[in-house]
Amino acid sequence: MTPFQAQVYELLSEIPEGTVTTYGDIAKAMHTNAVRAIGTAVGKNPNAPEVPCHRVVPRSGKIGNYSGEGGVIRKIALLQGEGVLVVNGKIVDFEQIRFLFKSS
DNA sequence: AGCGTGACGAACT
DNA sequence: TAGTTCGCCACGC
Numbered sequence: 791m792t793p794f795q796a797q798v799y800e801l802l803s804e805i806p807e808g809t810v811t812t813y814g815d816i817a818k819a820m821h822t823n824a825v826r827a828i829g830t831a832v833g834k835n836p837n838a839p840e841v842p843c844h845r846v847v848p849r850s851g852k853i854g855n856y857s858g859e860g861g862v863i864r865k866i867a868l869l870q871g872e873g874v875l876v877v878n879g880k881i882v883d884f885e886q887i888r889f890l891f892k893s894s
Numbered sequence: 895a896g897c898g899t900g901a902c903g904a905a906c907t
Numbered sequence: 908t909a910g911t912t913c914g915c916c917a918c919g920c
Binding site: 812824825826829830831833834843849850855857867 | 904
C-alpha cells in the first residue's frame with residue numbers, strides 16, 4: 791500500500807451509493823493529471839469490498855473495466871443493484887448521477 | 895536506475 | 908462517428 795493509493799481509496803469511500811464518479815474527477819481532486827496512475831491504483835484494488843471501486847467509470851459514461859470477479863458484468867450488476875441504470879454498457883443519466891469531489 | 899505497463903482522457907485523422 | 912496516437916504518472920521488474 792502506497793500513500794498515493796491510500797489517497798485514492800479514501801476518495802473512493804466518499805462516493806455515495808447510487809452515484810458514480812470518473813477517474814478524471816479523482817485525478818482532479820488529487821490535483822494531478824495522472825489519470826492513468828489513478829486507474830492503476832484502483833485496478834490493484836487491495837480492499838475490494840471495503841471501497842466502492844465499482845462506482846468509478848471512465849468519462850465516456852461507459853463502464854470501463856473491472857478486475858474483480860465477473861469482470862465488467864459484475865461491475866454493472868453492482869451498479870444496478872444500487873439504482874444506477876446501465877443500458878448497452880452505458881450509464882443512464884451519467885452526468886446527473888455523477889458524484890463530484892469537493893476541490894480543496 | 896531505466897523501461898514498460900495500465901480499471902484513462904483528450905486531440906487528431 | 909469510430910479508430911488511432913500521444914500524454915499522463917505510479918509501480919513492478
